[in-house]
Amino acid sequence: MTITASPMLICEHCDTVHRRRPLARGEVARCLRCGAVLERHQRFGVDGLLALVLAAMIVFVLANAWPIVTLGLNGQQVAARLWGVILTMWHDHSQVVAVLAAATLFFFPICKLLLLGWVLLCIRLGRIGEGFRRAMVLLHYVAPWTMSEVFVLGALVSIVKAHLYFDVTAEPGIYAYAALMVFITLFSGVDLHQLWDRAAERAA
Amino acid sequence: MSAPPRAAELGLIGCHVCGQVSRDPRRAGMACPRCGAPLHRRKTGSIARSWALLIAALILYLPANLLPIMRTVSLGDVDDNTILSGVVELWVKGSPGLAVIVFSASIVVPMMKFLVLGTLLLSVQRGSAWARQPRARLYRLVEFIGYWSMLDVFVVALLTALVQFGFFSLVEPLPGVVFFGLTVVLTMLASMSFDPRLIWDGRTDDE
Ligand SMILES: [Zn+2]
Ligand SMILES: [Zn+2]
Numbered sequence: 407m408t409i410t411a412s413p414m415l416i417c418e419h420c421d422t423v424h425r426r427r428p429l430a431r432g433e434v435a436r437c438l439r440c441g442a443v444l445e446r447h448q449r450f451g452v453d454g455l456l457a458l459v460l461a462a463m464i465v466f467v468l469a470n471a472w473p474i475v476t477l478g479l480n481g482q483q484v485a486a487r488l489w490g491v492i493l494t495m496w497h498d499h500s501q502v503v504a505v506l507a508a509a510t511l512f513f514f515p516i517c518k519l520l521l522l523g524w525v526l527l528c529i530r531l532g533r534i535g536e537g538f539r540r541a542m543v544l545l546h547y548v549a550p551w552t553m554s555e556v557f558v559l560g561a562l563v564s565i566v567k568a569h570l571y572f573d574v575t576a577e578p579g580i581y582a583y584a585a586l587m588v589f590i591t592l593f594s595g596v597d598l599h600q601l602w603d604r605a606a607e608r609a610a
Numbered sequence: 611m612s613a614p615p616r617a618a619e620l621g622l623i624g625c626h627v628c629g630q631v632s633r634d635p636r637r638a639g640m641a642c643p644r645c646g647a648p649l650h651r652r653k654t655g656s657i658a659r660s661w662a663l664l665i666a667a668l669i670l671y672l673p674a675n676l677l678p679i680m681r682t683v684s685l686g687d688v689d690d691n692t693i694l695s696g697v698v699e700l701w702v703k704g705s706p707g708l709a710v711i712v713f714s715a716s717i718v719v720p721m722m723k724f725l726v727l728g729t730l731l732l733s734v735q736r737g738s739a740w741a742r743q744p745r746a747r748l749y750r751l752v753e754f755i756g757y758w759s760m761l762d763v764f765v766v767a768l769l770t771a772l773v774q775f776g777f778f779s780l781v782e783p784l785p786g787v788v789f790f791g792l793t794v795v796l797t798m799l800a801s802m803s804f805d806p807r808l809i810w811d812g813r814t815d816d817e
Contacts, residue, residue, distance in 0.1 A: 412630065412631040414622070415629070415631070416617050416622065416629070416631055418626070418629070419746060419749070420616070420746065420806065420807055420810045421616045421617040421618065421624065421651075421807045421810070422614050422615070422617075423615050423622060423631075424614065439613070439616075439810065440742075440743065440806070440810065441743065441746065441747065442750060442806075475772065477772060486771075491772070495771055502783070502788060503767045503770055503771070503783050506763070506764075506767050506791070507767050507771055539645055542628065542645060543628075543645055543647060546627050550802060551757075553757050553764075556757060556760050556761055556764060559711070559761060560761050560763075560765045560767075561764075561768055562708075563700075563708050563712060564764075564765045564769040565772075566700075566708055567700070568772050570684075570703060574772070599628060602628045602630070606644075
């Protein structure tokens with residue numbers, strides 16, 4: 407059974423059927439009835455995205471290896487790494503917060519990167535099977551919970567607030583995290599529907 | 611100019627997961643040929659589920675605002691902050707810009723979500739044809755801004771993390787922040803459960 411890219415698009419917000427046409431660079435197709443975005447022109451191809459995912463993975467390793475901030479109070483200096491912070495919180499009766507931080511800063515980004523890398527690799531190699539299908543469905547359900555932009559803003563607010571109590575100096579790790587969040591925001595613009603179509607083209 | 615056709619009129623059905631267009635089988639329990647997700651014309655139990663989640667969120671929103679979300683200890687002074695007093699503190703201590711951002715994310719956005727989703731649900735239940743385009747736009751806005759309310763939860767988490775790591779407990783999260791986090795998650799689930807296609811499904815057709 408081969409399923410080819412459909413010549414039609416159905417608006418997800420109102421069920422209106424549209425005839426599909428190729429989009430030019432920077433173009434956005436909108437629904438005639440409700441105005442929702444139908445699809446956007448995708449700037450990066452499969453190879454380009456794959457390169458970006460690899461770069462993001464390297465940044466991710468750096469973000470975890472380097473200290474994020476240095477805290478100073480009464481002459482003491484402590485350099486904080488992400489996992490050191492999370493483990494300290496876990497032992498200090500803040501398990502809920504520890505889980506939240508670990509999920510948004512570690513597990514969520516790494517899952518998203520691995521899943522996206524996996525489906526792109528499948529398309530690249532033309533191996534569209536059960537594994538590809540499952541990863542794509544999972545990516546669809548994970549998408550709305552991307553909160554990386556919010557987290558970056560949260561980091562900004564908390565550093566300002568922390569200044570009320572002690573000295574906080576930013577270390578390279580935090581810049582690596584900022585870069586990682588930019589990557590993740592970029593990846594959230596990837597249209598999964600169009601990836602399905604690419605996969606169909608490769609498989610055909 | 612005639613109105614563009616809708617999927618049901620052409621006997622088509624769009625997959626909610628992968629976007630694949632298929633012929634509507636008109637029976638229950640069919641799966642999308644491309645991704646395997648169950649095919650359905652509208653989200654199942656959309657209105658009831660959305661109401662339930664919205665009401666649960668509204669109930670949790672009370673303790674989220676009334677209970678303190680964070681305790682700070684400095685120079686022996688114990689200070690419990692609620693969401694609102696945290697905003698005031700930011701404002702007074704010289705970051706009015708950030709205070710406005712936190713206020714919008716934690717107070718304005720959740721309030722707006724309650725109002726907008728409530729209005730959408732009521733109007734859809736009546737099959738109203740009133741202001742369909744603006745209502746569709748409001749829904750998209752709510753979907754877009756909803757998760758920014760997580761801001762305060764992240765701030766408390768990060769601040770606790772920073773402080774507890776280096777030194778003794780200067781900052782401690784309090785139950786309010788858990789209620790608030792749950793409120794945000796529930797409102798997100800409520801808006802995901804709502805099916806915007808229902809806005810266009812009313813008894814009387816549009817112009
Ligand atoms: Zn539409
Ligand atoms: Zn599908």
